Amino acid sequence: MSDMFLRRRSIRRRAFDLLTAGVCRSGFLFSMGLIVFLIAQIIFRGGASISLEFLTSPMRDGGLSGGILYQICGTMILIATAGSVAAPLALGLALLETEYVKNMFARRTIQILIHSANAIPSILFGLFGFFALVKMAGLQKSWLAGGLVLGMMILPTTAVAVKEAIDAIPSAYREQAIALGLSKPKEIFAVVLPRSFFGLITGLLLGLSRAAGETAPVMFTACVFYGPTLPHGIRDEPILSLPYHVFNLAQDSLKPQAMQNAWGASLVLIMIVSCLSLTAWGLRRHQMTEAWR
Amino acid sequence: MRPGSDTVQENHHLEVEDLTVTHGEAKLVDRVGFRIERGTILALLGPSGAGKTTLLRSLNRLIDLDERLEVSGSIRIDGQDIRDSRVDPNILRQRVGMIFQKPVVFPGSIRDNAVFGVRHLGLRPRFEEDETVRRVLIQAGLHDEVVSRLHRPASELSQGQQQRLCIARALGIEPEIILFDEPTSSLDPRSTGVIEAAIRSLGEERCVVLVTHDLEQARRVAHRVGLMHEGRLVELSDAQEFFGNPQHEITKEYLGRGSTRGV
Numbered sequence: 001m002s003d004m005f006l007r008r009r010s011i012r013r014r015a016f017d018l019l020t021a022g023v024c025r026s027g028f029l030f031s032m033g034l035i036v037f038l039i040a041q042i043i044f045r046g047g048a049s050i051s052l053e054f055l056t057s058p059m060r061d062g063g064l065s066g067g068i069l070y071q072i073c074g075t076m077i078l079i080a081t082a083g084s085v086a087a088p089l090a091l092g093l094a095l096l097e098t099e100y101v102k103n104m105f106a107r108r109t110i111q112i113l114i115h116s117a118n119a120i121p122s123i124l125f126g127l128f129g130f131f132a133l134v135k136m137a138g139l140q141k142s143w144l145a146g147g148l149v150l151g152m153m154i155l156p157t158t159a160v161a162v163k164e165a166i167d168a169i170p171s172a173y174r175e176q177a178i179a180l181g182l183s184k185p186k187e188i189f190a191v192v193l194p195r196s197f198f199g200l201i202t203g204l205l206l207g208l209s210r211a212a213g214e215t216a217p218v219m220f221t222a223c224v225f226y227g228p229t230l231p232h233g234i235r236d237e238p239i240l241s242l243p244y245h246v247f248n249l250a251q252d253s254l255k256p257q258a259m260q261n262a263w264g265a266s267l268v269l270i271m272i273v274s275c276l277s278l279t280a281w282g283l284r285r286h287q288m289t290e291a292w293r
Numbered sequence: 294m295r296p297g298s299d300t301v302q303e304n305h306h307l308e309v310e311d312l313t314v315t316h317g318e319a320k321l322v323d324r325v326g327f328r329i330e331r332g333t334i335l336a337l338l339g340p341s342g343a344g345k346t347t348l349l350r351s352l353n354r355l356i357d358l359d360e361r362l363e364v365s366g367s368i369r370i371d372g373q374d375i376r377d378s379r380v381d382p383n384i385l386r387q388r389v390g391m392i393f394q395k396p397v398v399f400p401g402s403i404r405d406n407a408v409f410g411v412r413h414l415g416l417r418p419r420f421e422e423d424e425t426v427r428r429v430l431i432q433a434g435l436h437d438e439v440v441s442r443l444h445r446p447a448s449e450l451s452q453g454q455q456q457r458l459c460i461a462r463a464l465g466i467e468p469e470i471i472l473f474d475e476p477t478s479s480l481d482p483r484s485t486g487v488i489e490a491a492i493r494s495l496g497e498e499r500c501v502v503l504v505t506h507d508l509e510q511a512r513r514v515a516h517r518v519g520l521m522h523e524g525r526l527v528e529l530s531d532a533q534e535f536f537g538n539p540q541h542e543i544t545k546e547y548l549g550r551g552s553t554r555g556v
Contacts (some may be wrong), residue, residue, distance in 0.1 A: 023385075094434055172397045180410035180466060181387035190413045194400060 020268045049264025054200035064257045074239035081147020090158035106148045117157035127218035140236035146222020152206025165199020209273045215243040242269040305331040305469045307500045310367035321347045323524035334496035336503045336515035343521040349472050353389035365507040390468030394475040396455035398447035406447045410466040433461035434487045454483020468549045470500040520544045
């Protein structure tokens with residue numbers, strides 16, 4: 001092979017490497033730029049609305065004045081309900097798939113179903129919740145119906161996170177437990193659950209950070225624009241929520257005060273979501289470094 | 294008397310007869326038979342792939358976890374066939390403890406690890422845990438080194454200490470038979486010495502089966518020594534006779550190679 005040929009190949013390879021690196025860097029900078037721009041806009045525009053009164057007083061004049069106290073409370077109630085529903089179901093689903101279903105076809109079917117459920121648009125969950133919970137189960141528009149729908153929506157994300165955590169348990173740990181005479185349920189309790197705990201919390205928080213910002217499912221099942229304060233029962237107890245509040249104020253975009261308050265509510269919403277995401281990120285780091293200490 | 298061990302007698306013994314383990318066409322263990330009494334340490338030697346670990350894992354039915362393997366023949370503990378369908382493998386494994394080649398400590402403190410089996414199996418009340426921890430750590434030769442830091446994470450221990458903690462953990466459930474699968478293969482000479490002392494001590498009251506590649510370890514520790522080759526137990530005799538006057542050609546060759554390699 002001649003030197004010239006080798007040199008040409010080397011130049012082409014270097015050019016290809018540079019091109020690939022350039023495309024990757026551009027993609028990174030573009031996507032990061034978009035995120036930074038979006039967050040900066042929300043902080044810049046919403047920051048002016050944030051005050052103690054805005055956070056601690058109820059809405060007045062159809063959202064043109066007052067605060068978002070009950071929207072924050074409603075969002076928290078929905079998040080807590082969704083989490084309470086999704087956590088045990090996700091854990092059960094992940095344990096079923098990893099520990100008890102040995103048939104590969106059945107396992108694959110469960111995986112396909114979970115991943116398919118993850119891809120269902122949130123509006124369809126809303127429609128399902130409306131027919132199944134609001135109408136058929138007779139819950140009417142209520143925090144419980146909304147929380148159940150959001151719980152179902154985040155179930156796949158949470159179950160996948162738990163399953164990944166369980167799959168990551170080294171087989172030696174299980175073998176040691178079995179060699180000590182632990183039965184399957186005891187092995188799960190002693191080895192699998194402690195290890196999958198952080199996966200469960202991480203998946204749950206990631207799912208909840210998505211659920212917290214969802215408008216479509218709660219629009220059909222749980223939320224109204226104004227009226228309710230805190231729920232006093234289960235049935236027919238609609239609540240307020242931040243994403244639905246933003247959605248409604250944005251419809252009134254010709255009124256500057258409505259838009260100002262929409263940006264303020266958006267900022268509070270993004271802070272709640274960021275807190276959930278950052279906690280999930282921190283727990284994942286903890287899981288990777290400390291969990292087995 | 295231990296739960297599920299309704300045929301336990303005072304003088305425990307382990308008897309293997311015509312044991313064969315196959316994986317498809319391949320025989321991993323081929324018609325192996327031996328008997329050891331309580332107070333006996335049996336060392337199994339042999340090259341890699343000879344079937345030592347497979348044989349060992351058959352003795353506590355850990356081999357059941359691999360559904361591709363088929364087992365025939367009998368393994369009796371105090372006369373009771375452990376492969377009988379009425380035998381609960383979990384209770385069997387409480388009677389037959391196992392120490393693996395690579396030490397694996399569970400998340401949690403040294404103390405948590407020492408009583409891991411006892412606690413999760415509910416063998417003793419919580420208020421007796423301190424006494425159990427002390428006893429098993431002494432038996433494993435680890436007590437003095439860790440007594441002041443029992444609540445520190447077990448992962449902070451050295452490899453040799455972790456292996457001794459694994460021994461302590463296994464001893465917590467008071468097994469009558471203990472299986473060691475190359476327990477010192479990744480350890481320094483000092484840790485190896487401490488573990489060998491623990492094995493000798495445990496072998497005074499229990500049946501111990503030790504799989505090792507180390508001829509000198511077998512000579513130092515075992516009462517009886519067997520050589521496995523291609524799934525078969527080609528020779529089994531008292532340690533002195535095994536090393537001093539081997540009968541089988543394969544044994545002679547193995548010992549010769551071992552000594553020239555300085556194993």
